[in-house]
Amino acid sequence: MPTADETSKIPGSRGPEIVATPAPFGSCPLPISEHQRIVLGHGSGGKLTADLIEKVFLPAFRNPTLDKLDDQAVLKIGDLRLAFTTDSFVVTPIFFPGGDIGRLAIHGTVNDLAMSGARPLVLSAAFILEEGLAMDDLRRVVESMRAAAAEAGVQLVTGDTKVVNRGKGDQIFITTTGIGIIENDVNISADQARPGDKIILSGTVGDHGMTIMSQREGLEFEGAIESDCASLNELVVTMLSTSTSTQRRDFIHTMRDPTRGGVATTLNELATRANVGMIIDQRSIPIRESVKGACEVLGLDPLYVANEGKLLALVVPEMAEAVLDRMRQHPLGCNAAVIGEVVDTHPGMVLMKTEIGGTRVLDVMFGEQLPRIC
Amino acid sequence: MKYLDEYRDGEIAARIVDKMRRTLTRPWVLMEVCGGQTHSIVKNGIDYLLPAGVELVHGPGCPVCVTPLEMIDKAHAIARLPNVIFCSFGDMLRVPGSEGDLFTIKSLGGDVRVVYSPLECLKIARANPKKQVVFFAIGFETTAPANAMLAWRAREESLNNLSLLVSQVLVPPALEAILEAPGNRVQGFLGPGHVCAVMGYREYDPISARYHVPIVITGFEPLDILQGTLMTVRQLESGRATVENQYSRILDREGNRAAQQLISTVFEVCDRKWRGIGTIPLSGYHLRGEFSRHDAEKLFDVAGIAPREPEICISGQILRGLKKPHDCPAFGTLCTPQRPLGATMVSAEGACAAYYTYGRHLSPHGSDPMHPVIRETEIIHANR
Known part of the structure; x- marks a missing residue:
């Protein structure tokens, strides 16, 4: 979720503190800047947040439960x-x-x-x-x-x-x-993802983040945008109750709610955790026209915008349609769609087929998403 | 979505590419001038769709990228002052100066604010009469009218606590600098759509004629870029070199007269330094004397700031189309959007940042860098 808007006061004009890391080649007068203080980007859910966890928290608290991340x-x-x-x-x-x-x-x-x-x-x-x-x-x-x-x-x-x-x-x-x-027959974790799994998204992307953003900026868009914030436990129960021939409920391998950093960042985390690749089809990603428009106006990518009532599920291929049908009967899953699949090529990486038929890598966000100048 | 989806149609894209393929008899090197175009190309994977004979190199049109280090350092020096509210376009916050970026200054208590429109600074200045409000007025001709309007309104309202740190640059002198550069490979330009929406495109005629180079003023949606590329390739294949307008739904030859008039009321042309390139004569604007009361360079003691640029960074050559991000030994390793070393990595519009963001740091060296062939064995840093 978005970090608090800052209301910083000026305590004085202290200069910035930057670590000068010696460059391995060339004499580079510009230091590689490693933040010596917390910046807002550390709370963005992107790379800076991951760095913080890896460098500060994990070394201190490391244990097998925490390590699963x-x-x-x-x-x-x-x-x-x-x-x-x-x-x-x-x-x-x-x-x-x-x-x-x-x-x-x-x-x-x-x-x-x-x-x-x-x-x-x-x-x-x-x-x-x-x-x-x-x-x-x-x-x-x-x-x-x-x-x-x-x-x-x-x-x-x-x-x-x-x-x-x-x-x-x-x-x-x-x-x-x-x-x-x-329950004992449920085993859902980021490291359970397998090549072949279908990637299901429970609904439209970016609703929450764009609501907050347009409120902060005082922007009004045609077709109101509302936060999607909702509890997903009932939807999950519905999904797990999909009937199977085996009567087991191990057909959902992984679930994650794509909050801060959005769908793109969450998919990357999952791909990295399970050491699998993913291919996403941009055209299949549900998005409201108003959110799409707001993102265009503000120069933001909806795939990196926070959601608060959506889930991503990696489901065994033979059960994907049945799970999707169940989800669509639930109000929080009525726009659910299969947006891609898990593959065994390019592990740790998420590729996306773009709407005009190109391909690009969907990387994680590195800090705050910044509006572009033009 | 209306006015967007029409320009993102995969079938039409395929048809344009097919026409391009049938037109091609030899390879050509084109440059898209604008950062916004570079962004669109990589975001939509347009380069992946192009026939092998068409190479797009990325131009100098990322306003954040070309703002010289000394202006960044001046901005940082001002933003650090306790009585200043420093306002900036969003992506400027991450641009590294000699010591950190505006995010760092903010984390230390500096009052740094992101504005979408320069005119938001008027409100901030009125609400904070005891503070100095400084706007970092950067950009090409595209931002010049809104930035000029801020200075004009500040003077009209006698808002003496509002000033502009101006680092305004112009496209045509940069194109000439590219064409004059030794080793230039660029044979045709996708011209800057938004810039020409303000300025029109008369001033590109002499450049096209003098260097016998096609210039097609092009928009930013995927089909705009593909069509602009096709129009440029057709000119090249038929030996023509003129200025054409692909973006006719937005602009005409004359541009926005009112905006031009405002610009010339507030700004005058001056020499400007470009980050990574150096000084280009008559390539920018500064405030006219009548606006000196709102000129941050005159109000704050920053004249002595003149830092040196990092030597390893090849952003100058990338901005001139001589090299691609992959040609830099620091790309994706020492230099990332998290820790940018230079101009082209700092803004999402910069060529290096666009390559990085859309995963081109993961594509192997040796293959055509515009085509992201991904081999498992060569992925070293995959998203970690």
Whole structure:
């Protein structure tokens, strides 16, 4: 999800701090810049975020569960398999068409659990509130969390509240943590993807990110854009209930909700994790006209824009049509489409056939998506 | 989507390519001038569709890329000041100066803001009367009218806390510099559609005549680019060299008169340095004397800033079409969009960044770099 809009104050005119890495050849007066401080791009979900995880967090906490780098940890406790995840939510504006920070905070964590095939059970919520936040706004957020939790069938069972000085936060930050149960015949993980798997996308791309972006920029587009934020656990249950000849539910290999960094970044993560290649057909990717238009106007690529109520599923080829049929009967999957397949060539890489018949590599986003000048 | 899908039709694309194939009797080297065209070519995989005899090299038309290092350093020096709100087009934020980029300055507390339109700075200046609001006015003729309008409005409203750091450049002198360069390979140009929407295309006639080179003013959608390429190839094959207009749904020979008038009211032509290329005489604009109160170079003490450019970066040669991104030893290794070493890697419109973004750092050396033949054994850095 998009990072908070920054409201930076100027503490003084300190110069930037840059690491000068010696160039291996030539004498290059321009240093290779490695950020010595956090920049917004570190929160974009792209390469900078991955770098941060790899260089700062993984070395400190490394263990087999964490190393899987799924959106949730799967813990075995006796015969029980638990999915466990946490997510923080910062967004400006806190209320937007189609949702608000409270809904996001419930849906985001529920979805991270659901992507392992888990049935979400309980959530915790921690609030960081900025001094001066309107009590009515807080009530609205909390009410919307209650409604979202009820829809998703989860209970909020513990929580925490902190208040920071005015200017030290951006109205409200929420962290939610969740626990869910995974049935024994379900085994969904990023490293399960196999060549031949069909790649199913549950609906249109870019709705959430473009909603936030157009709100921030004060842009209005013909045909309103609304955030797609929704809990996907019911859709997942529907998908897993697709009837099979074997009565087993191992036909979904991988699921991921393409939030920050969008569909392109998520596909790349999956391709890398499973060491497989992917081929996507641009023409098959569902997108709303209004979102497409907004992206054209702002110079952004919808495949890198955040979604908050969509999932990508890698499904064994013989079950893909049946799963797709089930998905389309669910309101959150009515625009679902097969957008490509997993291949055994070019591992770790995602290729896309473009709408005019060319081919390009779909790479991960490196930082913030920046509007181009012309 | 109306006005877009019509220009992205795969069947028509195939027909144009087929015509091109039948027209070709020998190989040709064309240059697309605009960064926006380069972006479209790689984003849509147009280069992949072209017949083998047509080579597109990428031109100098990425405004962010050609902004000289010293202007970037001046911008950074101003943006670091505590009392300044520094406003810029988005992709300028990642352009490295001698010390970091605007993102770094922002992370240290500098008030750096992205604007979509230069006129947004008026609002910011009115709302912050105690701050100095500085807009980084970069770009080709395309951005010149809006940038000029900002200076004009600032003067009209006597907004004395609003100024422009101007690094405005012009396309025609750059084309001449390319054609004059030793070893030039470019035989025809896809001319800059947006630039000509402002300026018209009269001024390209003498260039086309003097160097006997076809110039086809071309748009930015895939079919625009394919049609512009076909028109250029047809001229070359028939030995003609004139200026033609593929982008006639947008522009005519005269361009936008009102915009031209505004530009000449606010700016005057001057020598400009181009990043990676050097000084090209009479290749840019600066503010006229009447606007000196809004000229950031005169308001801030930045005259002494004159850094040296990195030696390893071959962006100058890439901007002139002499080399391709793959020819650079640093491409995709030392130099990535994350850590750009030079001009052409910094903006999504830059040739190196476009190649990188659309995965051309993954395609093997040795094969035609415009055609992404991907062999498993040669993929080393695949998306890691």
